[in-house]
Amino acid sequence: MSIADVRKNTETRMLKSLETLRADLAKVRTGRAHTGILDHVQVESYGVMSALPNVANLTLLDARTIGVKPFDKKQLAAIEKAIRDADLGLNPSTQGDIIRVPTPAMTEERRKEMVKLVKGEAEDAKIAIRNIRRDANEALKKLVKDKECSEDDERRAQDDIQKLTDKSVAEVDKQVVDKEKEILTV
Template identity: 80%
Template sequence: MSTADVKSNAQTRMNKSIETLRADLAKVRTGRAHTGILDHVMVEYYGNPTPINQVANLTLVDARTIGVTPFEKKMASTIEKAIRDADLGLNPAAQGDTIRVPTPPLTEERRKEMVKLVKSEAEDAKIAIRNIRRDANEQLKKLVKDKAISEDDERRASDDIQKLTDKFVADVDKMVVEKEKEVLTV
């Protein structure tokens, strides 16, 4: 293993942390309807908890309403109950074969809670990035100990990893600012 391998491994793992944060932030409600809100809703399907998108088709009916069409008609009441029990502040209503899920406008208090959630998710991502930096630095120290690289090479690689860390933390901050603005916009 070389310093280049350590750096590329760290960069790959940091990219994955950013992608995870992006996916987590997509699930945070902003006042507009989007099917990502229901991504983590699990439906009891023949005794197994199953993601809602595997038992129903999710669509946007309009800017504030999500349409949920079960693949099996008998699942409608189970899906409706799962959405209601998911503690998302949503109140689904069956309408023929489709379940309509209106997203109520966010109150100021709820928006502030969402911002706190966004900041919490961002802090988790920053911690993950810093842990990756620590792991990479430990790998570099091990390479020096095994006499695979010189201390100068370790110092240079360590500086590069720190620059990488700073870049990814800045990306996280930028994503948080954008999401915060999106959540607070009425």
């Protein structure tokens, strides 16, 4: 293992942490409807649990309503039940061969709860990034101990990894600010 390998591994892991945060923030409800809030809903389809997007087409019917059109009409009842049981505060209703999922307007109190949730997700992401930095620094110390690089090279690499960490933490903060703005916009 070389300094370049440590740096590449660190960068890859930090990018994965940012992607995970982005995915987690997409699930947080805002005042508007978006199909992402139904992505993790599990539906029993022919004896197998499947994610909702795998068994139905999700579309926005209007600013506050999601349309769910099952690929197989026999799945209507199971999909409606799965959405209701997903504990998202949504109340779907079937109209013909489509399920309408209206998203209720959020109260000010609920918006503040969502902002707290977003900040918690951000803090988890920052902790993950700092843990990745720690792992990288330990790997660099091991390279010095095994005499595979000099202490000067280690110091330069640690500075490089700190810059990566700072950049990743700044990206987390930016994502949080954007999501807060989205949540608090009525």
